Amino acid sequence: MPEKGLSNAVPGKLIAVEGLDGSGKSTQVYLLKRWLELSGYKVFFTEWNSSDIVRSATRRGKKQNLLTPTTFSLIHCTDFADRYERNILPMLKAGFIVLADRYKFTALARDSVRGCPQEWVEQLYSFAVHPDITFYFSLPLRTALDRILAGRPALKYHEAGMDLGLSPDPVESFKIFQGRIHKAYEALARRHRFTRIRSDRPVEAIQEEVRGILRDRIDLAQYKAALPRGWR
Amino acid sequence: MNLPRTFYGKGIPGVATGDLHGKLIVLEGPDGSGRSTQIALLTEWLERRGHAVEHVGLKRSNLVAEELAEAKRGNVLSPRTLSLFYATDFADQLEHRILPALRAGFVVLADRYIYTLMARDMVRGADLPWLQSVYSIALVPDLVMYLRVTPQKLMERYIYRGRELDYWESGMDIGYSRSWYDSFIRYQSELHRTFNRLQAVYGFVTVNGMRVPRAVTRDLQTHIESVISPNG
Numbered sequence: 482m483p484e485k486g487l488s489n490a491v492p493g494k495l496i497a498v499e500g501l502d503g504s505g506k507s508t509q510v511y512l513l514k515r516w517l518e519l520s521g522y523k524v525f526f527t528e529w530n531s532s533d534i535v536r537s538a539t540r541r542g543k544k545q546n547l548l549t550p551t552t553f554s555l556i557h558c559t560d561f562a563d564r565y566e567r568n569i570l571p572m573l574k575a576g577f578i579v580l581a582d583r584y585k586f587t588a589l590a591r592d593s594v595r596g597c598p599q600e601w602v603e604q605l606y607s608f609a610v611h612p613d614i615t616f617y618f619s620l621p622l623r624t625a626l627d628r629i630l631a632g633r634p635a636l637k638y639h640e641a642g643m644d645l646g647l648s649p650d651p652v653e654s655f656k657i658f659q660g661r662i663h664k665a666y667e668a669l670a671r672r673h674r675f676t677r678i679r680s681d682r683p684v685e686a687i688q689e690e691v692r693g694i695l696r697d698r699i700d701l702a703q704y705k706a707a708l709p710r711g712w713r
Numbered sequence: 714m715n716l717p718r719t720f721y722g723k724g725i726p727g728v729a730t731g732d733l734h735g736k737l738i739v740l741e742g743p744d745g746s747g748r749s750t751q752i753a754l755l756t757e758w759l760e761r762r763g764h765a766v767e768h769v770g771l772k773r774s775n776l777v778a779e780e781l782a783e784a785k786r787g788n789v790l791s792p793r794t795l796s797l798f799y800a801t802d803f804a805d806q807l808e809h810r811i812l813p814a815l816r817a818g819f820v821v822l823a824d825r826y827i828y829t830l831m832a833r834d835m836v837r838g839a840d841l842p843w844l845q846s847v848y849s850i851a852l853v854p855d856l857v858m859y860l861r862v863t864p865q866k867l868m869e870r871y872i873y874r875g876r877e878l879d880y881w882e883s884g885m886d887i888g889y890s891r892s893w894y895d896s897f898i899r900y901q902s903e904l905h906r907t908f909n910r911l912q913a914v915y916g917f918v919t920v921n922g923m924r925v926p927r928a929v930t931r932d933l934q935t936h937i938e939s940v941i942s943p944n945g
Contacts, residue, residue: 538779549726598723598726604847
Protein backbone atom coordinates (compact mmCIF):
# COMPACT_ATOMS: atom_id res chain seq x y z
CA MET A 482 0.00 0.00 0.00
CA PRO A 483 1.78 3.17 -1.09
CA GLU A 484 1.82 5.82 1.61
CA LYS A 485 2.47 9.42 0.84
CA GLY A 486 4.33 11.10 3.66
CA LEU A 487 3.47 14.72 4.03
CA SER A 488 6.91 15.92 4.90
CA ASN A 489 7.95 17.32 1.54
CA ALA A 490 4.58 18.19 0.13
CA VAL A 491 3.49 20.82 2.64
CA PRO A 492 5.30 22.75 5.35
CA GLY A 493 2.89 21.76 8.13
CA LYS A 494 2.77 18.56 10.15
CA LEU A 495 -0.22 16.36 10.65
CA ILE A 496 -0.61 14.52 13.94
CA ALA A 497 -3.59 12.19 14.20
CA VAL A 498 -4.89 10.44 17.27
CA GLU A 499 -6.93 7.28 16.93
CA GLY A 500 -8.34 4.71 19.29
CA LEU A 501 -11.52 3.31 20.74
CA ASP A 502 -14.07 5.43 22.55
CA GLY A 503 -12.86 5.57 26.12
CA SER A 504 -9.20 5.25 25.23
CA GLY A 505 -8.50 8.73 26.57
CA LYS A 506 -7.31 10.08 23.23
CA SER A 507 -9.38 13.26 23.37
CA THR A 508 -7.94 14.16 26.77
CA GLN A 509 -4.44 13.53 25.52
CA VAL A 510 -4.81 15.50 22.32
CA TYR A 511 -6.32 18.37 24.29
CA LEU A 512 -3.32 18.43 26.61
CA LEU A 513 -1.01 18.23 23.63
CA LYS A 514 -2.74 21.19 22.07
CA ARG A 515 -2.50 23.24 25.28
CA TRP A 516 1.17 22.44 25.60
CA LEU A 517 1.92 23.50 22.01
CA GLU A 518 -0.18 26.65 22.25
CA LEU A 519 1.29 27.72 25.56
CA SER A 520 4.77 27.10 24.24
CA GLY A 521 4.04 29.44 21.34
CA TYR A 522 3.73 27.01 18.45
CA LYS A 523 1.38 27.38 15.51
CA VAL A 524 -1.16 24.69 16.18
CA PHE A 525 -4.58 23.91 14.74
CA PHE A 526 -7.02 21.42 16.21
CA THR A 527 -9.70 19.57 14.27
CA GLU A 528 -12.09 16.84 15.31
CA TRP A 529 -14.19 14.21 13.64
CA ASN A 530 -17.63 15.70 13.54
CA SER A 531 -20.14 16.66 10.93
CA SER A 532 -20.63 19.82 8.97
CA ASP A 533 -24.12 21.38 8.82
CA ILE A 534 -24.91 20.30 5.34
CA VAL A 535 -24.04 16.68 5.91
CA ARG A 536 -25.53 16.66 9.38
CA SER A 537 -28.99 17.38 8.05
CA ALA A 538 -28.75 14.59 5.48
CA THR A 539 -27.37 12.17 8.05
CA ARG A 540 -30.13 13.05 10.46
CA ARG A 541 -32.78 12.28 7.86
CA GLY A 542 -30.97 9.12 6.85
CA LYS A 543 -30.83 7.91 10.41
CA LYS A 544 -34.40 8.84 11.20
CA GLN A 545 -35.83 7.11 8.17
CA ASN A 546 -33.27 4.34 8.43
CA LEU A 547 -32.15 5.02 4.86
CA LEU A 548 -28.46 4.55 5.47
CA THR A 549 -26.76 1.41 4.25
CA PRO A 550 -23.07 0.61 4.88
CA THR A 551 -22.24 2.10 1.48
CA THR A 552 -24.15 5.36 1.86
CA PHE A 553 -23.08 5.65 5.50
CA SER A 554 -19.48 5.42 4.33
CA LEU A 555 -19.93 7.81 1.40
CA ILE A 556 -21.76 10.48 3.32
CA HIS A 557 -19.12 10.52 6.03
CA CYS A 558 -16.37 10.64 3.45
CA THR A 559 -18.15 13.60 1.82
CA ASP A 560 -18.14 15.33 5.15
CA PHE A 561 -14.53 14.49 5.80
CA ALA A 562 -13.52 15.77 2.35
CA ASP A 563 -15.20 19.07 3.13
CA ARG A 564 -13.36 19.42 6.43
CA TYR A 565 -10.13 18.21 4.89
CA GLU A 566 -10.13 20.65 2.00
CA ARG A 567 -11.49 23.54 3.98
CA ASN A 568 -9.48 23.22 7.21
CA ILE A 569 -6.85 20.53 7.39
CA LEU A 570 -5.08 21.01 4.07
CA PRO A 571 -5.04 24.84 4.13
CA MET A 572 -3.60 24.81 7.67
CA LEU A 573 -0.92 22.32 6.63
CA LYS A 574 -0.08 24.53 3.67
CA ALA A 575 0.08 27.50 6.03
CA GLY A 576 2.73 25.66 8.04
CA PHE A 577 0.75 24.69 11.13
CA ILE A 578 0.96 21.64 13.32
CA VAL A 579 -2.47 20.14 12.78
CA LEU A 580 -3.84 17.93 15.54
CA ALA A 581 -6.67 15.68 14.39
CA ASP A 582 -8.84 14.00 16.99
CA ARG A 583 -9.72 11.00 14.81
CA TYR A 584 -8.73 10.94 11.18
CA LYS A 585 -9.43 8.74 8.20
CA PHE A 586 -8.55 5.56 10.09
CA THR A 587 -11.70 6.02 12.14
CA ALA A 588 -13.66 5.61 8.93
CA LEU A 589 -11.49 2.75 7.68
CA ALA A 590 -12.07 0.80 10.88
CA ARG A 591 -15.77 1.53 11.17
CA ASP A 592 -16.70 1.07 7.52
CA SER A 593 -14.87 -2.20 7.15
CA VAL A 594 -16.64 -3.51 10.25
CA ARG A 595 -19.90 -2.54 8.55
CA GLY A 596 -18.93 -4.71 5.60
CA CYS A 597 -17.53 -2.28 3.06
CA PRO A 598 -14.54 -3.79 1.24
CA GLN A 599 -11.34 -2.53 2.88
CA GLU A 600 -9.69 -1.59 -0.45
CA TRP A 601 -12.73 0.39 -1.50
CA VAL A 602 -12.70 2.51 1.66
CA GLU A 603 -8.92 2.94 1.49
CA GLN A 604 -9.23 4.17 -2.08
CA LEU A 605 -12.11 6.45 -1.17
CA TYR A 606 -9.93 8.19 1.41
CA SER A 607 -6.75 8.06 -0.64
CA PHE A 608 -6.93 11.81 -1.32
CA ALA A 609 -6.20 12.50 2.35
CA VAL A 610 -2.48 12.65 3.14
CA HIS A 611 -0.95 10.20 5.53
CA PRO A 612 -0.24 11.74 8.94
CA ASP A 613 3.34 12.41 10.03
CA ILE A 614 2.49 10.69 13.29
CA THR A 615 -0.56 8.61 14.08
CA PHE A 616 -0.88 8.02 17.80
CA TYR A 617 -2.90 4.94 18.53
CA PHE A 618 -4.20 4.88 22.07
CA SER A 619 -4.55 1.24 22.85
CA LEU A 620 -5.94 -0.41 25.91
CA PRO A 621 -7.64 -3.68 26.68
CA LEU A 622 -11.12 -3.79 25.15
CA ARG A 623 -12.58 -4.60 28.57
CA THR A 624 -11.19 -1.38 30.06
CA ALA A 625 -12.46 0.75 27.19
CA LEU A 626 -15.94 -0.74 27.51
CA ASP A 627 -16.01 -0.23 31.28
CA ARG A 628 -15.00 3.39 30.91
CA ILE A 629 -17.52 4.21 28.25
CA LEU A 630 -20.42 2.23 29.68
CA ALA A 631 -19.88 3.70 33.14
CA GLY A 632 -19.96 7.26 31.87
CA ARG A 633 -22.57 7.30 29.13
CA PRO A 634 -25.25 4.66 29.29
CA ALA A 635 -27.54 6.08 26.55
CA LEU A 636 -25.98 4.81 23.33
CA LYS A 637 -26.98 6.18 19.95
CA TYR A 638 -28.19 3.80 17.27
CA HIS A 639 -25.20 3.87 14.92
CA GLU A 640 -22.74 4.40 17.74
CA ALA A 641 -23.88 1.11 19.24
CA GLY A 642 -23.68 -0.53 15.81
CA MET A 643 -27.38 -1.38 16.05
CA ASP A 644 -27.64 -1.23 12.25
CA LEU A 645 -25.51 -4.36 12.06
CA GLY A 646 -28.12 -6.43 13.84
CA LEU A 647 -25.60 -7.83 16.30
CA SER A 648 -27.96 -7.82 19.24
CA PRO A 649 -31.30 -6.21 20.07
CA ASP A 650 -29.78 -4.88 23.29
CA PRO A 651 -27.87 -1.62 22.67
CA VAL A 652 -25.25 -2.31 25.34
CA GLU A 653 -24.63 -5.83 24.11
CA SER A 654 -24.52 -4.60 20.51
CA PHE A 655 -22.07 -1.85 21.49
CA LYS A 656 -19.76 -4.38 23.11
CA ILE A 657 -19.68 -6.64 20.08
CA PHE A 658 -19.33 -3.67 17.73
CA GLN A 659 -16.45 -2.15 19.72
CA GLY A 660 -14.78 -5.53 19.79
CA ARG A 661 -14.80 -5.62 16.01
CA ILE A 662 -13.62 -2.02 15.75
CA HIS A 663 -10.82 -2.93 18.14
CA LYS A 664 -9.73 -5.74 15.83
CA ALA A 665 -9.91 -3.48 12.80
CA TYR A 666 -7.78 -0.87 14.57
CA GLU A 667 -5.19 -3.48 15.49
CA ALA A 668 -4.92 -4.48 11.83
CA LEU A 669 -4.65 -0.83 10.75
CA ALA A 670 -2.03 -0.19 13.42
CA ARG A 671 0.23 -2.80 11.88
CA ARG A 672 -0.46 -1.86 8.29
CA HIS A 673 -0.06 1.88 8.69
CA ARG A 674 2.61 1.84 11.39
CA PHE A 675 0.74 3.67 14.07
CA THR A 676 2.67 4.88 17.10
CA ARG A 677 1.11 2.82 19.82
CA ILE A 678 0.55 4.46 23.19
CA ARG A 679 -0.54 2.20 26.02
CA SER A 680 -3.29 4.23 27.58
CA ASP A 681 -4.16 2.25 30.72
CA ARG A 682 -1.75 4.44 32.69
CA PRO A 683 -1.94 7.79 34.50
CA VAL A 684 -2.82 10.75 32.28
CA GLU A 685 0.43 12.56 33.13
CA ALA A 686 2.63 9.61 32.23
CA ILE A 687 0.94 9.20 28.88
CA GLN A 688 1.15 12.91 28.11
CA GLU A 689 4.84 12.94 28.91
CA GLU A 690 5.44 10.08 26.52
CA VAL A 691 3.41 11.73 23.76
CA ARG A 692 5.22 15.05 24.14
CA GLY A 693 8.55 13.26 24.09
CA ILE A 694 7.71 11.51 20.82
CA LEU A 695 6.61 14.78 19.27
CA ARG A 696 9.86 16.47 20.31
CA ASP A 697 11.88 13.59 18.85
CA ARG A 698 10.11 13.31 15.56
CA ILE A 699 9.30 16.91 14.73
CA ASP A 700 11.61 19.87 14.58
CA LEU A 701 9.33 22.00 16.71
CA ALA A 702 11.49 25.11 16.36
CA GLN A 703 10.20 25.47 12.81
CA TYR A 704 6.69 25.92 14.09
CA LYS A 705 7.26 28.78 16.51
CA ALA A 706 4.64 31.44 15.93
CA ALA A 707 6.18 34.76 15.03
CA LEU A 708 5.08 37.12 17.75
CA PRO A 709 3.80 40.47 16.60
CA ARG A 710 6.05 43.44 17.34
CA GLY A 711 5.74 44.72 20.88
CA TRP A 712 4.65 41.40 22.31
CA ARG A 713 7.96 40.29 23.70
CA MET B 714 -28.39 -13.11 -24.76
CA ASN B 715 -28.30 -12.98 -20.99
CA LEU B 716 -24.91 -12.36 -19.49
CA PRO B 717 -24.66 -12.69 -15.73
CA ARG B 718 -25.18 -9.30 -14.14
CA THR B 719 -22.12 -7.79 -12.48
CA PHE B 720 -20.87 -4.79 -10.61
CA TYR B 721 -17.87 -2.83 -11.87
CA GLY B 722 -16.01 -3.83 -8.73
CA LYS B 723 -16.95 -5.59 -5.56
CA GLY B 724 -20.32 -3.90 -5.57
CA ILE B 725 -22.55 -3.35 -2.60
CA PRO B 726 -21.90 -5.32 0.59
CA GLY B 727 -24.45 -8.08 0.95
CA VAL B 728 -26.10 -7.68 -2.45
CA ALA B 729 -26.32 -10.68 -4.74
CA THR B 730 -27.00 -10.13 -8.42
CA GLY B 731 -28.65 -13.43 -9.30
CA ASP B 732 -32.22 -12.20 -8.91
CA LEU B 733 -31.88 -8.90 -10.78
CA HIS B 734 -34.10 -9.83 -13.70
CA GLY B 735 -34.96 -6.39 -15.03
CA LYS B 736 -32.97 -4.30 -17.48
CA LEU B 737 -30.88 -1.27 -16.73
CA ILE B 738 -30.76 1.15 -19.64
CA VAL B 739 -28.79 4.36 -19.41
CA LEU B 740 -29.15 7.49 -21.49
CA GLU B 741 -26.21 9.85 -21.27
CA GLY B 742 -25.73 13.22 -22.89
CA PRO B 743 -25.40 16.90 -21.99
CA ASP B 744 -28.30 19.14 -21.00
CA GLY B 745 -30.12 20.10 -24.17
CA SER B 746 -29.27 16.86 -25.95
CA GLY B 747 -32.89 15.76 -25.73
CA ARG B 748 -32.58 13.24 -22.93
CA SER B 749 -35.84 14.07 -21.18
CA THR B 750 -37.81 14.10 -24.41
CA GLN B 751 -36.36 10.75 -25.40
CA ILE B 752 -36.98 9.22 -22.01
CA ALA B 753 -40.63 10.28 -22.16
CA LEU B 754 -40.99 8.78 -25.64
CA LEU B 755 -39.19 5.59 -24.71
CA THR B 756 -41.29 5.18 -21.57
CA GLU B 757 -44.45 5.41 -23.64
CA TRP B 758 -43.10 2.90 -26.10
CA LEU B 759 -41.97 0.45 -23.42
CA GLU B 760 -45.22 0.70 -21.48
CA ARG B 761 -47.23 0.15 -24.64
CA ARG B 762 -45.29 -3.08 -25.00
CA GLY B 763 -46.14 -4.09 -21.46
CA HIS B 764 -42.87 -3.31 -19.68
CA ALA B 765 -42.93 -1.74 -16.25
CA VAL B 766 -40.61 1.26 -16.22
CA GLU B 767 -38.77 2.92 -13.33
CA HIS B 768 -36.91 6.22 -13.69
CA VAL B 769 -33.76 7.30 -11.93
CA GLY B 770 -31.44 10.20 -12.51
CA LEU B 771 -28.97 12.45 -10.80
CA LYS B 772 -29.77 14.39 -7.64
CA ARG B 773 -32.94 12.42 -7.03
CA SER B 774 -32.12 10.44 -3.88
CA ASN B 775 -34.18 10.71 -0.72
CA LEU B 776 -31.00 10.81 1.28
CA VAL B 777 -29.13 13.85 0.01
CA ALA B 778 -30.88 15.42 -2.99
CA GLU B 779 -32.01 18.40 -0.93
CA GLU B 780 -28.63 19.07 0.64
CA LEU B 781 -26.92 18.59 -2.69
CA ALA B 782 -29.15 21.18 -4.37
CA GLU B 783 -28.53 23.51 -1.44
CA ALA B 784 -24.77 23.06 -1.69
CA LYS B 785 -24.80 23.73 -5.42
CA ARG B 786 -26.79 26.92 -5.00
CA GLY B 787 -24.25 28.28 -2.57
CA ASN B 788 -21.29 26.81 -4.47
CA VAL B 789 -19.58 26.26 -1.15
CA LEU B 790 -18.13 22.80 -1.58
CA SER B 791 -14.82 21.85 -3.10
CA PRO B 792 -14.93 19.70 -6.26
CA ARG B 793 -13.91 16.63 -4.25
CA THR B 794 -16.64 17.15 -1.70
CA LEU B 795 -19.24 17.74 -4.38
CA SER B 796 -18.05 14.65 -6.18
CA LEU B 797 -18.49 12.49 -3.08
CA PHE B 798 -21.86 14.07 -2.42
CA TYR B 799 -22.98 12.97 -5.88
CA ALA B 800 -21.57 9.52 -5.24
CA THR B 801 -23.68 9.32 -2.08
CA ASP B 802 -26.74 10.39 -4.05
CA PHE B 803 -25.99 7.73 -6.65
CA ALA B 804 -25.40 4.97 -4.11
CA ASP B 805 -28.67 5.77 -2.35
CA GLN B 806 -30.64 5.51 -5.59
CA LEU B 807 -28.77 2.37 -6.57
CA GLU B 808 -29.68 0.61 -3.36
CA HIS B 809 -33.17 1.94 -2.83
CA ARG B 810 -34.47 2.33 -6.38
CA ILE B 811 -32.41 0.57 -9.03
CA LEU B 812 -31.77 -2.74 -7.29
CA PRO B 813 -35.36 -3.22 -6.01
CA ALA B 814 -36.78 -2.31 -9.44
CA LEU B 815 -34.48 -4.74 -11.22
CA ARG B 816 -35.37 -7.40 -8.70
CA ALA B 817 -39.03 -6.79 -9.55
CA GLY B 818 -38.30 -7.16 -13.26
CA PHE B 819 -38.66 -3.51 -14.27
CA VAL B 820 -36.92 -1.73 -17.08
CA VAL B 821 -34.96 0.98 -15.33
CA LEU B 822 -34.36 4.05 -17.48
CA ALA B 823 -31.51 6.05 -16.02
CA ASP B 824 -31.36 9.68 -17.05
CA ARG B 825 -27.55 9.70 -16.79
CA TYR B 826 -25.45 7.40 -14.66
CA ILE B 827 -21.93 7.26 -13.27
CA TYR B 828 -20.34 8.33 -16.58
CA THR B 829 -21.62 11.90 -16.40
CA LEU B 830 -20.48 12.09 -12.79
CA MET B 831 -17.05 10.79 -13.74
CA ALA B 832 -16.71 13.02 -16.78
CA ARG B 833 -17.62 16.14 -14.83
CA ASP B 834 -15.06 15.31 -12.16
CA MET B 835 -12.38 14.45 -14.67
CA VAL B 836 -12.83 17.79 -16.39
CA ARG B 837 -12.29 19.32 -12.95
CA GLY B 838 -9.08 17.40 -12.39
CA ALA B 839 -10.10 14.16 -10.69
CA ASP B 840 -8.16 11.09 -11.73
CA LEU B 841 -9.92 8.20 -13.40
CA PRO B 842 -8.59 5.40 -11.15
CA TRP B 843 -9.94 7.13 -8.03
CA LEU B 844 -13.33 7.62 -9.67
CA GLN B 845 -13.38 4.05 -10.91
CA SER B 846 -12.74 2.87 -7.42
CA VAL B 847 -15.48 5.06 -5.94
CA TYR B 848 -17.95 3.83 -8.56
CA SER B 849 -16.91 0.21 -8.37
CA ILE B 850 -20.16 -0.09 -6.40
CA ALA B 851 -22.13 0.53 -9.61
CA LEU B 852 -24.01 -2.12 -11.48
CA VAL B 853 -22.93 -2.67 -15.10
CA PRO B 854 -25.91 -1.56 -17.24
CA ASP B 855 -27.40 -3.65 -20.03
CA LEU B 856 -27.08 -0.73 -22.39
CA VAL B 857 -25.56 2.75 -22.29
CA MET B 858 -26.41 5.22 -25.03
CA TYR B 859 -24.74 8.59 -25.39
CA LEU B 860 -26.62 11.33 -27.19
CA ARG B 861 -24.03 13.29 -29.11
CA VAL B 862 -24.82 16.93 -29.82
CA THR B 863 -22.12 19.49 -30.59
CA PRO B 864 -21.64 22.35 -28.10
CA GLN B 865 -22.64 24.88 -30.76
CA LYS B 866 -25.89 23.02 -31.38
CA LEU B 867 -26.56 22.79 -27.64
CA MET B 868 -26.05 26.51 -27.35
CA GLU B 869 -28.50 27.12 -30.23
CA ARG B 870 -31.10 25.00 -28.49
CA TYR B 871 -30.63 26.86 -25.23
CA ILE B 872 -31.07 30.21 -26.93
CA TYR B 873 -33.92 29.02 -29.12
CA ARG B 874 -35.85 27.90 -26.06
CA GLY B 875 -35.15 31.16 -24.30
CA ARG B 876 -33.36 29.30 -21.50
CA GLU B 877 -30.58 30.81 -19.52
CA LEU B 878 -27.29 29.02 -19.50
CA ASP B 879 -26.78 27.06 -16.30
CA TYR B 880 -23.79 28.01 -14.13
CA TRP B 881 -22.56 24.41 -13.72
CA GLU B 882 -23.42 23.25 -17.24
CA SER B 883 -21.33 26.15 -18.49
CA GLY B 884 -18.41 25.15 -16.31
CA MET B 885 -18.32 28.64 -14.80
CA ASP B 886 -16.92 27.19 -11.55
CA ILE B 887 -13.78 26.14 -13.42
CA GLY B 888 -12.92 29.64 -14.52
CA TYR B 889 -12.13 29.07 -18.21
CA SER B 890 -13.46 32.46 -19.15
CA ARG B 891 -15.66 35.19 -17.76
CA SER B 892 -17.74 34.97 -20.89
CA TRP B 893 -20.56 32.48 -20.37
CA TYR B 894 -20.59 31.68 -24.06
CA ASP B 895 -16.87 30.90 -24.28
CA SER B 896 -16.93 28.98 -21.05
CA PHE B 897 -19.95 26.93 -22.14
CA ILE B 898 -18.37 25.94 -25.47
CA ARG B 899 -15.05 25.10 -23.88
CA TYR B 900 -16.62 23.13 -21.01
CA GLN B 901 -18.96 21.14 -23.23
CA SER B 902 -16.11 20.36 -25.61
CA GLU B 903 -13.98 19.12 -22.72
CA LEU B 904 -16.88 17.00 -21.51
CA HIS B 905 -17.30 15.48 -24.92
CA ARG B 906 -13.61 14.66 -25.16
CA THR B 907 -13.84 13.03 -21.75
CA PHE B 908 -16.86 11.00 -22.83
CA ASN B 909 -14.82 9.72 -25.74
CA ARG B 910 -12.15 8.61 -23.29
CA LEU B 911 -14.76 6.90 -21.15
CA GLN B 912 -16.29 5.27 -24.19
CA ALA B 913 -13.00 3.57 -24.87
CA VAL B 914 -13.18 2.10 -21.36
CA TYR B 915 -16.88 1.36 -21.03
CA GLY B 916 -17.97 1.01 -24.63
CA PHE B 917 -21.21 2.88 -24.89
CA VAL B 918 -23.26 3.38 -28.00
CA THR B 919 -23.09 6.87 -29.46
CA VAL B 920 -26.28 8.16 -31.03
CA ASN B 921 -26.38 11.24 -33.19
CA GLY B 922 -28.66 13.58 -31.26
CA MET B 923 -28.69 16.34 -33.88
CA ARG B 924 -31.72 15.06 -35.73
CA VAL B 925 -35.48 15.34 -35.27
CA PRO B 926 -36.64 13.57 -32.08
CA ARG B 927 -38.48 10.79 -33.93
CA ALA B 928 -35.36 9.78 -35.83
CA VAL B 929 -33.36 9.68 -32.62
CA THR B 930 -36.07 7.64 -30.88
CA ARG B 931 -36.02 5.05 -33.67
CA ASP B 932 -32.28 4.61 -33.19
CA LEU B 933 -32.60 4.27 -29.43
CA GLN B 934 -35.43 1.74 -29.84
CA THR B 935 -33.33 -0.40 -32.12
CA HIS B 936 -30.56 -0.53 -29.54
CA ILE B 937 -33.01 -1.27 -26.73
CA GLU B 938 -34.60 -4.07 -28.74
CA SER B 939 -31.23 -5.75 -28.90
CA VAL B 940 -31.21 -6.15 -25.11
CA ILE B 941 -34.92 -6.64 -24.40
CA SER B 942 -36.82 -9.53 -25.89
CA PRO B 943 -40.27 -8.44 -27.11
CA ASN B 944 -42.15 -10.76 -24.77
CA GLY B 945 -40.33 -9.59 -21.67
